[in-house]
Amino acid sequence: MRLRFALFGQVQAWYDDDEIVLGPAHRRTVLAVLALRANQVVTRSELIDAVWGEHPPASANGSIYTYVSALRKALTPRDPEAHAVLESNATGYLLRVPDEAIDIARFEALREEARRRYRNSDPLGAIAALDDALDLYRGEPLADLPGPFAAAQRERLKELRLDTVEQRARALVDVGEHARVAADLSDVASRHPMRENLQDLLLLSLYRSGRRDEALEVFESVRAITIEQLGTEPGSALTTRYDQIRSDDPALWPAETNDSSGLARLRPGVFVGRDTELAHLRSAITGVEHGHGGVIWIEGGAGVGKSALVAEALTDARCPVGIGVADEFSSASPFRLMLSCLGVRHAAPDPRRALLARALKGPRDPDHPADVASIVELVRELCAQAPLILFADDLHWMDSASLSVWRELVRLTADSPLLLIGAHRPLPSGAGLAELRDQTGETRRLRELSxxxxxxxxxxxxxxxxxxxxxxxxxxxxxxxxxxxxxxxxxxxxxxxxxxxxxxxxxxxxxxxxxxxxxxxxxxxxxxxxxxxxxxxxxxxxxxxxxxxxxxxxxxxxxxxxxxxxxxxxxxxxxxxxxxxxxxxxxxxxTMPQAIRLALHRQLAEILDAAGTPAEHVAGFLAAAPVPVDTWVREWVLRNGHALAPSSPKVALRLVRRVSSAPDTTDDDRSRLEGVHRGLLRWLAEDGSGTPAPEIPPQRISTGAYLADAARGRLADRLPPELACRPEPQ
Structure with missing residues (x-):
C-alpha cells in the first residue's frame, strides 16, 4: 500500500485512495514539519518552536508527545510486518517516507529537472516539468495551520510558485509562445506589480503578440504603483524594456538568418544623411555579392544611429543576411550572439541548424575548440551555397564564446564570400574585441549628424x-x-x-x-x-x-x-x-529628486570649499538651488559674504537674504548679516561698473551707514527689488 502526503492546500494524507484522519490543526502542523524534513530527525524543541514560537504553553512537551502518538497510530501501516512510518529516538522524531510521497518534495524536484533541461537547451522539456510542478499546487500551502513555521513556509512556497511561473513564461517566450505567455501572466502580474521580472516578461510577450499599446499601459501602471508605494522609479531593466517597446527596438525580436523582418525592425521611421558611410557599406555589400569577403566595424556612441545605418545599407542586399543583437546579459550565454545571428535553434527549418542546436545544448566550455569549429563549419557550408552577410549589433556586449567564433570567421572572409559587419560602442583599450578590430577590416567611426x-x-x-x-x-x-x-x-x-x-x-x-x-x-x-x-x-x-x-x-x-x-x-x-x-x-x-539634488549641491559646496576653491565658485553652487540653511552654510556666508563683493555681489546678496530668513538663524547672526548686506549694496552703488578696486577692506563692506539718496538711485537700476531691500527680521 502506498502512503502519500499533500501539503499544498490543507494538509492531508492517504493510503492509496483512502484518506487518513489527521486530527486538529496543531497535530497537522507537527506532521507538516516532519514531512518537510522527511527522513531527518526533528527534535521536540524544534516542534515546540514550530507550533507555538517563542511563547509555548507550559504543557507544550506533553502536547507534542500526544500529537506524535496520535499521528503514529494514524500512519501505522496496515501490514503488521511493515516498519513504522513515524519513529522515535532519544533526540526526537523521524518520518520515514520516500521524497516522492510528499507533494512539495516532488514540486521542488520538478523545478530542479526544469532548470537542468533549460540549461541543456531543452525549453520544451523544461516547460513540461514546470507544468507538472504547477499542477501540484492545489492552493495556499499549509492552509489554516497556526504557528510561525507554517507562516514562514507559506511565504517561501508562494515565492517558489511565482518563480516557477516566471521560469515557465521565460521558456515559453524562448519557443515563441508569446500570446500564451501574455494570457497566462496577465492576472498574476497584476497581483504582483512589484515583481519586475514578471512584469518584464509580460511586457515582452504583449509586444511580440502585437499588443504594443497594452504593454506601454502595463508599464505606466506599474510605474505609478512603484512610485506611490516605494517613492522610486521601476528598476533599470524594466524601464529599459519600456524604452525598447516605445522605440520599437529591434533587439526585442530574435533575429534569424535571411529574415527580412529583422532588417525592418532595425530601420528607424526616418533616416537622413550618412551618404559617405552608406556608399562605403553598399560597396562592400556589392563586393560580397560578387564573391569578395570583408570585415567592417561601425563604432559610435549610444543613439548615434549605428544599427539604422547598417539596416539602411542592407535593405537592397541580394544575398542572405543574418542578424544578431547582443545585450548586457549575453556573457551568461555562450555562443548566444552567433547562434542568433545564424538562426541556430531547435525549431529551425534547416536541419543543419537544428542539429547544431541540439549538439550545443547544455553547459558549454566557451573556449572549447570543437564547438567553435562546428559553428564555423556551418558558416563555411552556407557560404558555399551563396554569399552571406552577418551583422552583429552591440558587439561591446559579445560573450567570449561568440568572440572566439567571430575571430575565426574574420579569417574565413579571406577566401569565402562572407561579409562581417559589427556595430559597437567605443571599446575599452586592451579588450579582445578591440585588438581584433584594430588588426582586421575597416573601422567607420560614426559621429553625430551635421x-x-x-x-x-x-x-x-x-x-x-x-x-x-x-x-x-x-x-x-x-x-x-x-x-x-x-x-x-x-x-x-x-x-x-x-x-x-x-x-x-x-x-x-x-x-x-x-x-x-x-x-x-x-x-x-x-x-x-x-x-x-x-x-x-x-x-x-x-x-x-x-x-x-x-x-x-x-x-x-x-x-x-x-x-x-x-x-x-x-x-x-x-x-x-x-x-x-x-x-x-x-x-x-x-530626473534627480529635488531632495537629493539639494543635498548634492550642499555637499558639493563643502567639498570645493575644503579644497580651497575660490569663494565665488562655491557661492555659485549654494545659490544655484535652494539649499537648506544649516550651520555650515550660515557660517560660510558670514565668513565669505564680504569677500564676494568684487566678483559676485548679487549672488552674495541672495545668499545673505536666504540665510537671514532661515528659522534657525539667531538675532546676533541676523545683525551681522545685515551689516554684510549693507556693505554689498554700498559696493554695488559705488562700483556699479563691475570693476572693483584691487583690494576691498572687509570693514568697508561689513560696516558703515545706509546709502545716500544718489547711491540708492543708481542701485535701483542695477538690482531687482528683492535684492535691494534689507534682510527681513524673523
Missing part, C-alpha cells in the same frame, strides 16, 4: 520651418538622432515647451528626460555617478572638480573621464569638460 542633417531630420519629423523655440530645443540633442527623436516625441506629446533655466540648461519635459536617462542605463554605476555630479556643474567645468567630488585618485578619475569622452557623453577642452549633448545634462538633472 547641423544640416539634424535640421533635415527635424523637418522630416515635424514639418518644414519649425518654430524657433522648438528648433532651439531640438538643438540640445547636438546631432544625436535618437535623442533628437526623443525630444520631438516629447514636444509632440506635451505641445509646449517651458523657458530654459538661467544656466543654459534646456527646458526638458520630465517624460523626455526619463526616456533619455534610461537610454543610458547601460553605463556602469561609477559613470552614472560622474554624470549625475557633472549635471550640477556649469555647462563647462574643470576636470579637477569632478575628480574631487568623486573622491578618486587623479589617474583613476582621468581614466573615467576618458571613457565618458570616448562614449560621446562628455567633451574635453583642455582642462575643462562639458556635456557633448546638453539634453543629457538636463536628463540627469531633471
Amino acid at each position: 547641423e544640416d542633417e539634424a535640421s533635415e531630420l527635424l523637418a522630416v519629423l515635424i514639418g518644414p520651418s519649425p518654430e524657433p523655440a522648438v528648433a532651439e530645443f531640438a538643438a540640445t540633442a547636438a546631432g544625436n538622432p535618437r535623442f533628437l527623436t526623443d525630444l520631438v516625441d516629447a514636444w509632440q506629446t506635451h505641445g509646449a515647451l517651458a523657458e530654459p533655466d538661467g544656466d543654459g540648461r534646456p527646458a526638458l519635459p520630465v517624460s523626455a528626460a526619463q526616456v533619455i536617462k534610461r537610454r543610458l542605463a547601460f553605463l556602469p554605476a561609477r559613470a552614472q555617478e560622474a554624470l549625475r555630479w557633472a549635471a550640477l556643474f556649469d555647462p563647462e567645468f574643470p576636470t579637477r572638480d569632478l575628480a574631487m567630488v568623486l573622491d578618486l585618485p587623479a589617474t583613476e578619475a582621468e581614466r573615467l573621464v576618458d571613457e565618458l569622452v570616448d562614449a560621446g557623453l562628455l567633451r574635453r577642452d583642455g582642462q575643462r569638460l562639458g556635456f557633448r549633448h546638453p539634453v543629457v545634462r538636463q536628463a540627469f538633472h531633471a
